[in-house]
Amino acid sequence: MADSLRSVIDRLSKAGELRHVTKEVDARYISALLVKADKPLVFERVRGFDFPVVGGLYWTRQRLAAALGWPEAELGLRFPQGIERMVDPVLVDKAPSQEVVRTGADVDLTTLPIPFLGEKDGGPFISAGVVLAHDEEQGCVNAGVYRMMYRSPRQTSIDLVTVSDLRRSYERAFQRKEPLPITVSIGAHPYEILSAAFKAPPGVSELKIAGGLHGSPVRTARAKTSDVPVLADCEVVLEGEIAPIGWTVDEGPFGDFAGMYTELRWNPVFNIKAITYRKDAVFQVIQMPWENAWLGAAATEAQVWEVLKRAGVSVAAVRVTEGSMCRFSVLAAIRKRAGGGKNALMAILSLPDTKHAIVVDEDVDISDPVQVESALTFRVQADRDVIIIQDAQAKHIDPSVRAWELPKGELPVTAKMGIDATIPERVPPSHYERIRPAFLNEVNLDQII
Ligand SMILES: Cc1cc2nc3c(=O)[nH]c(=O)nc-3n(C[C@H](O)[C@H](O)[C@H](O)COP(=O)(O)O)c2cc1C
CATH class of the missing domain: 3.40.1670.10 (UbiD C-terminal domain-like)
Incomplete structure (x- = not known):
């Protein structure tokens, strides 16, 4: 079995570092329960949904290190090893994340247990998606983590306010008045999330860094509705396009990684053309603010080691x-x-x-x-x-x-x-x-x- 989020969940369960909740829970309470728990949780039964939910995996330094399988003190030393030993991703024909395929009218985000993360958030947010897109200028597949606010069964907004590689790709598509095809791989291995949250040097795909961390290629597959890859071993994938409408749709407020709310923003929308998933998929929630904050820590510490050595x-x-x-x-x-x-x-x-x-x-x-x-x-x-x-x-x-x-x-x-x-x-x-x-x-x- 390829290394994946589920192999990490298995390992943590066996080590007693993750708790399974077997009682049925209301999706509204997922965030509060994750914050109150002393360990990451898997909610086996979420009322009204067919997907179990996992969350809280990266809530503390200790939990992030446990999920990565690294010593706590070495976050900033281990991460650069992915950059030093980069491995190209491979394309596979059969992807576990595409066992079930829903397209067209069958696409319905309300089937996914997407929770409200913060009390004053403008809507439920998808927080654990690795967004892949072709970056024409850099000639590689770009990976980043971007939050998405639920708007309707086939549409979310996407936060592209800050300067980023994805924003630059979108700006170019917007100038041509063309949509930007993307895929969103939810429930990826922590190496993939960590790498996607890192700003790779120009021309370098973050997927190669994740491959370097695994010591083997990240497995990708072709999306069902575009030529953008998806992560073959993740849990759930959204495929679609960021519409060429510019920053015109109200998005937020959002309880962000700094632990405070960012005010209402203007952002583009993501129109979803397909949802694919594993037969027994687990839906991942990255709870704000600490899971987001800690995911950035390894890259920050790595940068500090690097500038000091230089x-x-x-x-x-x-x-x-x-x-x-x-x-x-x-x-x-x-x-x-x-x-x-x-x-x-x-x-x-x-x-x-x-x-x-x-x-x-x-x-x-x-x-x-x-x-x-x-x-x-x-x-x-x-x-x-x-x-x-x-x-x-x-x-x-x-x-x-x-x-x-x-x-x-x-x-x-x-x-x-x-x-x-x-x-x-x-x-x-x-x-x-x-x-x-x-x-x-x-x-x-x-x-x-
Ligand atoms: C859980 C999580 C959520 C994030 N959400 C956003 C977001 O909504 N908008 C954003 O600009 N950056 C967000 N980031 C930071 C980006 O993923 C990060 O800056 C990344 O390097 C961007 O990649 P890119 O420049 O290659 O597109 C998030 C990071 C994490 C870990």
């Missing part, structure tokens, strides 16, 4: 912070040479999404907020160790950049901050020796109690 910094560990939704603030532990703390900060802050960076010495455990705060307190002099950069590239999603005040089409800017929390130059490290209780190794509690 800057000649010896890196011991890298972590995104949770409060920054695993993206905007970064911690790095380094083996410092004189001036290395500042060099590291300049390198990390050159990344477009990084707003705040903290660099500490290797002896500080960056997975422990108390140790990081201790370094911030005792290794930092704010007048010497804080770097502030004005007017750098920003993301709309950060309310503090006040993007809504800008004239239409203008992009927001942000201030960036770096804190060098390494032991200052000319302070002897011996001043930081940690207290150890006297005779620590000479006595044990069980000898006394």
Whole structure:
């Protein structure tokens, strides 16, 4: 059996890291139950639907690492291996994801258990789809993850507000007044989702990176209604076209990955021509905000490792912070040479999404907020160790950049901050020796109690 989401579900079930809910549930409660659960859930019976639902697989760092089968600390080290060892996808004739084919009038999104994710969302959202499209300019198949809001049984909207490869392909099709054929593969293996959520270098298909992570080609099949590929081993596929209507349809609000609602937006629509699925398909839900946030963490950490290495910094560990939704603030532990703390900060802050960076010495455990705060307190002099950069590239999603005040089409800017929390130059490290209780190794509690 090819590696797939269902093989991951099987593995996690056997390890006791996923719970099966056998009681019938109302689809309205899926999101709330996923957020309340201490493990990912498979809802075996969803009232009124023939599809079980899986969700919560990537809700925490630990769950993402378990699903990927990687050690938690190595997210940013494992992901680049996919880029280093890329493998071309293959086209197969018989795809499990096409065992059942519904086209034309048989296409009906209301047969899928698509839940409301956030209380104030504008509608139910499909959140776990890998969108494939031909990218003529780059000469490859582009893969990205895009949310889709339910509009009617054969139509969703698609969020193409942010600059992306798919948006660029759509802009070209729109200029020619032609629809853009796409496929949406729901319930893909975590390597496929992780790669699709990553911005691959120009001309590189994210499917090759996923192949590199698997160590074998990603299996694709030809769509039933176009020449765009689909993921052969996913659970459910939507095929169709993004209509050449431009950004004209109201979409949202949406509880986005930053943990806040994005306001109503204008977006194009996706008209669905076929739905295909496995005979016993499971419908996947990626619950906002943490599943989306953590899926971006591996790529962010990989980028930080990369820029630090290129800057000649010896890196011991890298972590995104949770409060920054695993993206905007970064911690790095380094083996410092004189001036290395500042060099590291300049390198990390050159990344477009990084707003705040903290660099500490290797002896500080960056997975422990108390140790990081201790370094911030005792290794930092704010007048010497804080770097502030004005007017750098920003993301709309950060309310503090006040993007809504800008004239239409203008992009927001942000201030960036770096804190060098390494032991200052000319302070002897011996001043930081940690207290150890006297005779620590000479006595044990069980000898006394
Ligand atoms: C669960 C999830 C949902 C996402 N939804 C969107 C979205 O609706 N719109 C968007 O522009 N990016 C979204 N992204 C981020 C894109 O997938 C990411 O930027 C990707 O690199 C875009 O690929 P492309 O530029 O190759 O098309 C999402 C990511 C994840 C993990």
